Amino acid sequence: MVARVNTVAFQGVDVRPVDVQVQISSGLPAFTIVGLPDKAVAESKERVRAALHALGMSLPPKRLTVNLAPADVAKEGSHYDLPIALGLLAAMGVIPKEELEQSVVLGELGLDSSIRAVAGILPAAVHAGTNDNRLICPQSCGGEAAWAGDIDILAPRDLLQLINHIKGSQVMGRPEAKISDSSPVTGPDLADVKGQEMAKRALEITAAGGHNLLMIGPPGSGKSMLASCLPGILPPLTPREALEVSMVHSLAGSLPDGGLITKRPFRDPHHSASQPALIGGGHRVRPGEISLAHNGVLFLDELPEFSRGSLESMRQPLETGTALIARANHHVQYPARFQLIAAMNPCRCGHMGDGALECSKAPRCGSDYQSKISGPMMDRIDIQVDVPPVLVSDLDAPRGELSADVAARVLAARNAQQERFTALGAPENMTLNAHADSKILEEIAVMDADAKALLNKSMESAKLSARGYYRILRVARTIADLNNAPKTLNKMHIAEALGYRRVLAN
Ligand SMILES: Nc1ncnc2c1ncn2[C@@H]1O[C@H](COP(=O)(O)OP(=O)(O)OP(=O)(O)O)[C@@H](O)[C@H]1O
Ligand SMILES: [Mg+2]
Numbered sequence: 001m002v003a004r005v006n007t008v009a010f011q012g013v014d015v016r017p018v019d020v021q022v023q024i025s026s027g028l029p030a031f032t033i034v035g036l037p038d039k040a041v042a043e044s045k046e047r048v049r050a051a052l053h054a055l056g057m058s059l060p061p062k063r064l065t066v067n068l069a070p071a072d073v074a075k076e077g078s079h080y081d082l083p084i085a086l087g088l089l090a091a092m093g094v095i096p097k098e099e100l101e102q103s104v105v106l107g108e109l110g111l112d113s114s115i116r117a118v119a120g121i122l123p124a125a126v127h128a129g130t131n132d133n134r135l136i137c138p139q140s141c142g143g144e145a146a147w148a149g150d151i152d153i154l155a156p157r158d159l160l161q162l163i164n165h166i167k168g169s170q171v172m173g174r175p176e177a178k179i180s181d182s183s184p185v186t187g188p189d190l191a192d193v194k195g196q197e198m199a200k201r202a203l204e205i206t207a208a209g210g211h212n213l214l215m216i217g218p219p220g221s222g223k224s225m226l227a228s229c230l231p232g233i234l235p236p237l238t239p240r241e242a243l244e245v246s247m248v249h250s251l252a253g254s255l256p257d258g259g260l261i262t263k264r265p266f267r268d269p270h271h272s273a274s275q276p277a278l279i280g281g282g283h284r285v286r287p288g289e290i291s292l293a294h295n296g297v298l299f300l301d302e303l304p305e306f307s308r309g310s311l312e313s314m315r316q317p318l319e320t321g322t323a324l325i326a327r328a329n330h331h332v333q334y335p336a337r338f339q340l341i342a343a344m345n346p347c348r349c350g351h352m353g354d355g356a357l358e359c360s361k362a363p364r365c366g367s368d369y370q371s372k373i374s375g376p377m378m379d380r381i382d383i384q385v386d387v388p389p390v391l392v393s394d395l396d397a398p399r400g401e402l403s404a405d406v407a408a409r410v411l412a413a414r415n416a417q418q419e420r421f422t423a424l425g426a427p428e429n430m431t432l433n434a435h436a437d438s439k440i441l442e443e444i445a446v447m448d449a450d451a452k453a454l455l456n457k458s459m460e461s462a463k464l465s466a467r468g469y470y471r472i473l474r475v476a477r478t479i480a481d482l483n484n485a486p487k488t489l490n491k492m493h494i495a496e497a498l499g500y501r502r503v504l505a506n
Contacts (some may be wrong), residue, residue, distance in 0.1 A: 003090035012332035022087035027063035035068030082107030119253030142175025178259030195394030209478030210432035217387030223343035265296030293338035
């Protein structure tokens, strides 16, 4: 007699259905799980045994076989506990088998039979919805699952509550959809940053068009401070973006309080982070920082201190917006359309170019330090600005413009871009100038004759790459969008965009 329960396995953001088959047969007492289980799944039998014991039940002294089909897909994670336990209960005749037929089940069991939170509930709920199934998930994940739309959800606190519901002696309500954190963005205000007008302007353009930014300057000039002002000027996520971001965070098991994320992600990994931590992968595949920053910002402070391998492996995701991780027998894909914000000193001592403070090795130490960032990586950074030391007169100056005022302009520019893309019938995920491909760019960034002449001349004199050419056009389009969004780009827009494409000393 075989009992069946549906659950899922995750391969990147793809959800694969898994059939948990439980058989109780005569023979020497044994409990075996087959179907490529990892360590966490293999240990599940101890948790299931203990959870049933906590309810006063014991496993029959027979041969218990659990098969996780398809047998060629690796099963990772602890969410198989609950489907295995329900399969056993159905095979033992405690609950009716047909109650589980149209359900997708995920959950980890505690020894006291409590049902604990697991990763990936949101994508699993979307999967259940598309197949017209009910979702059975831990209570603490119910708020996350409810965002998947109009699906039937059971979010029990423990195994007993679930059994009682299935048998009809206690009825559970549908969980409420939850937002994880609706508190306002914290961090410094742009008004607190003294001087640095050029860097502030660059930050505004970056925020408006989703461009990549590199700030270069001596220690203590405010680079890290400027970057931490960015969340304060970025608009919140749109509902579609919020769902995309929450899917990735759900898979990483990092959805705060089991609710939807509405704040734009701002990730600032330390430079000692490993390549799998940044790009994704590792023993158990997990989204990396670049995917957790999807639709938001990845801030790499002290850029040259990151390992060369990590930086180079970001080149492809920066272009494609996806992180593709090769495993031994399959590929895993996570979305990774992030905006790169980086900060660095010009050299190891940090004062190159400052006659009074620079060390004796200047300018050699500068070129050695800067060469840690490869040419192709620099080519992907649209806006490069100097952040010079702050002057005493700047420190005494009154407070500047508030983040809220800048945020309003950024939002208006983003709305103008969105309307333009919608009018052109661009793909749904193309929302900012930085995402525009060269074909769309030719329609949205039409230059007047003077602007075109200037760009062509600079292309030759500065030996710009084709990528560099289009990146300048994108930045120029954003500059125009911040300035009443005229249809045609003029010389001023192109000149300002060109000014941000500084090539490091080498
Ligand atoms: N332009 C500025 N306006 C106001 N305060 C500033 C400014 N620059 C620096 N500070 C003050 O100095 C502190 C350090 O600045 P920050 O960490 O941003 O420097 P940094 O440029 O990142 O330096 P490093 O290269 O050493 O990382 C800030 O927390 C802030 O208090
Ligand atoms: Mg810093």
